[in-house]
Amino acid sequence: MAIVIEDISWERVFLRVTYRTDDGGSLKLFRVRSRQFASFREERERGEGASDEVVHATMNLTQGLGREPLGDGEWIFCQQVSPAEANLAWAREHAPYQIALAKKRLWGELGTLKRRRLARSGVDYAGFPFDDGQVDRDLRDHPFDTHGIAYREELVERMRDLSRVFRYVEGKYSMAASVLPETDATDYFIVKLAVDYYVKNKTPRTRRFSLRQLEKRAFRLYYHFARKLLRPKESTVLFLKENGEEPTENLAAVRDRMVERGLEEAFPVIERYRNTFTSRQSLGAWLKDIDAIARSRYIFIDDYCPVFNFIEPDRDTVLTQVWHAGVGFKSVGYARFGISGSPDPYQSAHRRYDYALVGNEQLRDIYAEVFGIEQEALLATGMPRLDHFLDADRQASAREDLLGRYPWMSQGRVIVFAPTFRGAGQKTAYYPYDTFIDYRALWEMCERTNSYFVFEMHHFIDERPEISPQYADRLFDLSDERLSELLSVADVLVTDYSSCFYDCLLLEKPVVFYVPDKVEYSATRGVQRSVDDMAPGIVCDTFPAFVEVLETAGYAAVPPDPSMIDRCLEGTGYAADRVIDTVLLGEDVPGVRCAGATRVRPEVRNGKLDKYNGYDDSDDSDDSDDSDD
Known part of the structure; x- marks a missing residue:
């Protein structure tokens, strides 16, 4: 050098x-x-x-x-x-x-x-x-x-x-x-x-004139018009997602539980799922999103939803972020403020939430920083998607289905590799396979130990691993499968800065953390917690060390720290019910709200006594693509 x-x-x-x-x-x-x-x-x-x-x-x-x-x-x-x-x-x-x-x-x-x-x-x-x-x-x-x-x-x-x-x-x-x-x-x-x-700008909420500013003003005006025209007569519930064409497991869990409880008549459901990041979006598609928002009294979203950079729901609408993940190591949302891809401090979709869900009360500090909202807005409901995660029948069904389609899973050790993406967000997401992965070395390790290495890449990553035919009997790309189901057959999970290790810990299975870019990632992306200090498993900084840990099953000698498991509420199986009872029915469910807190009034959302009193909504901020898990 x-x-x-x-x-x-x-x-x-x-x-x-x-x-x-x-x-x-x-x-x-x-x-x-x-x-x-x-x-x-x-x-x-x-x-x-x-x-x-x-x-x-x-x-x-x-x-x-x-x-x-x-x-x-x-x-x-x-x-x-x-x-x-x-x-x-x-x-x-x-x-x-x-x-x-x-x-x-x-x-x-x-x-x-x-x-x-x-x-x-x-x-x-x-x-x-x-x-x-x-x-x-x-x-x-x-x-x-x-x-x-x-x-x-x-x-x-x-x-x-x-x-x-x-x-x-x-x-x-x-x-x-x-x-x-x-x-x-x-x-x-x-x-x-x-x-x-x-x-010097004495009014930092005001941005310079631009086409983006005109677009946002037009969308806001259209929302106010649509809200007056389509204002719901009933307590309509909208499930909305703008970075994928199917509901997330959290959204689906809340929706399905509403149906099971017979609430769809009292709370009519609208669903709208599309991916705004794959190509240029038409004006009509954005207007349909706004129409759905305008006719809804309750809105549930999961992950970053860019339409709320343009509009702010009025005081009669309750917007709830049902964030699908536990706490990993990487910084997200306002925890990345000042780093490339961070949200605008005045105008961001994250600032619009009336409520956001967290796994337990101990996570309020972290997610108050992430979303830039007060702790009273964070509901300690647990994750709805985990309500049935530990059900023996569910695990057996998922395992039977996978073994039927992939018989090799029953013939040796299954290693599931589920890293997060690199890049600022969905538009720039990638994984540096050439730098981090030696396919031949992985295959040779699998041959010696009768193992199968499964790539389950983050859904933001378009490029899949290029597995040569000579390695295809031991290395597999199953990124289209659900990670929650792959964990039912996994013997060990390999990840990096993602929070997916929580699910594996709930199943009492070992985790290996492969972080060859640990120092660089911390400097360029940012981490909220140190991998070395907090990871509940072996941390591998180099590929040779990573392969050796897998070859010798060294991870078996490192039991996870129980304090890392978000087990406070998730094992009870009632997270979706807590969400429904708290948000839709307005009940005071024990342990969900901050002690002594009442419902966060929409009129004081974003710290304003009246959302439309003295608020300058001219804005030319970038739409930060800070969605991840």
């Missing part, structure tokens, strides 16, 4: 970087937009080895470009590449990752509409037939390299604390300098210095 960055710090407007190099490497900043380098002032001293140097690099942000400050935009920590190496011929032989990065940049230049059209046909930047001349020109225009730079783990863990804001002209303006850890198109960890300039 040419450069290892050991420390980044600030002294007034001076950005200071300490790094080691064993080949005379020199650190630079490069801004892709302007194809421009910025240099540090360096002091070098002899390191421990004969060729090792310790470099103290300094940059004054107000003089980053001579007598001008660094320009706005993202500046990448990198090394400058010589003209002899900044070309396609050299990259093919010595740095093929540079070609992938060049194609990703060229992909971005194709235009949004063309990229969407290609994506719908299954083509991405890696598969698009770029001309060699295009790639060569791009490499010459971007003569920098990041793959020769590494960062100390201790530094990566505190990078989010390295941002600075410099106010000037009596506080009317400011420069923000943010140290941003990211991963590039090849999943290599990189760091950027983002420089932004701001003008």
Whole structure:
């Protein structure tokens, strides 16, 4: 490794970087937009080895470009590449990752509409037939390299604390300098210095004029019109989902329990499920969503529902988030504030909820942060989808069905691999198979131990694992199956930052946590709890360690900590009833509400005494795609 960055710090407007190099490497900043380098002032001293140097690099942000400050935009920590190496011929032989990065940049230049059209046909930047001349020109225009730079783990863990804001002209303006850890198109960890300039805004709820602002205002006006026209005469209940075409298990559990209790006459049900993330959505589809909302008195949603970025249900409507997951390790919602993909602090679907469900009372602190709502709005009902999860008959039926379709499941150990996605949300979700998975090594381990390795990839991930025919007798992609049913035949679950391990613990089965990007993931995505400190099972940082744990069944010697199991209410089998009794019937169910709390009045939702009194609804915020489990 040419450069290892050991420390980044600030002294007034001076950005200071300490790094080691064993080949005379020199650190630079490069801004892709302007194809421009910025240099540090360096002091070098002899390191421990004969060729090792310790470099103290300094940059004054107000003089980053001579007598001008660094320009706005993202500046990448990198090394400058010589003209002899900044070309396609050299990259093919010595740095093929540079070609992938060049194609990703060229992909971005194709235009949004063309990229969407290609994506719908299954083509991405890696598969698009770029001309060699295009790639060569791009490499010459971007003569920098990041793959020769590494960062100390201790530094990566505190990078989010390295941002600075410099106010000037009596506080009317400011420069923000943010140290941003990211991963590039090849999943290599990189760091950027983002420089932004701001003008003071005395009314932060108000956003600049834009087409998006007009769209949101139009949707709000349409909702108010539709609400007056379609206002329900009965207590109509809407089950709504906008990131999939079927109800989630939580939604289905509440709906089915209503039918079992004969409540569908008193509470007529409307159901609407569609995926707003797969392609460009028509105006008619959005208006049908709003119509369904307008004719409903009670609305149940599961996961991120972007229509509520546009509209806020009126005070007679009760909106309940039936969040389907327990608490994993990764940050979601407002726990990611300030990180790429975080919600707007003033206008976000999460702020609209009258209620959100949690597994037990101990989770209120976490989900108050996640959704950005008060603890009194969190109902400790348990998860409706788990009401019958532990039923012996249900488990036996699921197992019988799977064994009938996959007989090999009864012939050896079944390892279910269910990681979460990488990326900001559904639109950008992926899993780095090439970096994290060695199919041959997995197959050989399965052969030696008579095991079967089952991929159950997150539903946001479009790309499936490419399992060669030679490995197809031991490795299987069953991502279309329900994880809750696969767990009935699993001998061990492998996951990472997801909360799906709770379900496995309820079945008293072991869990292995495979987290080769633990440090980078924490820095780029964010975690609410440390995997090392809290994971109820063996944590594997490398693929060889992961394979060894599976081969030796080392996980059997690590019993899970009982305190990690959300067992407070979920084992009773009455979560759906608690939801119905509390939300629809208005009953005070013991243990569901905060002590001494009453129903959260819709008119004080979002902390406003009256939702339409003095509220400026002009908004140009991005619709954050922060849905996950």
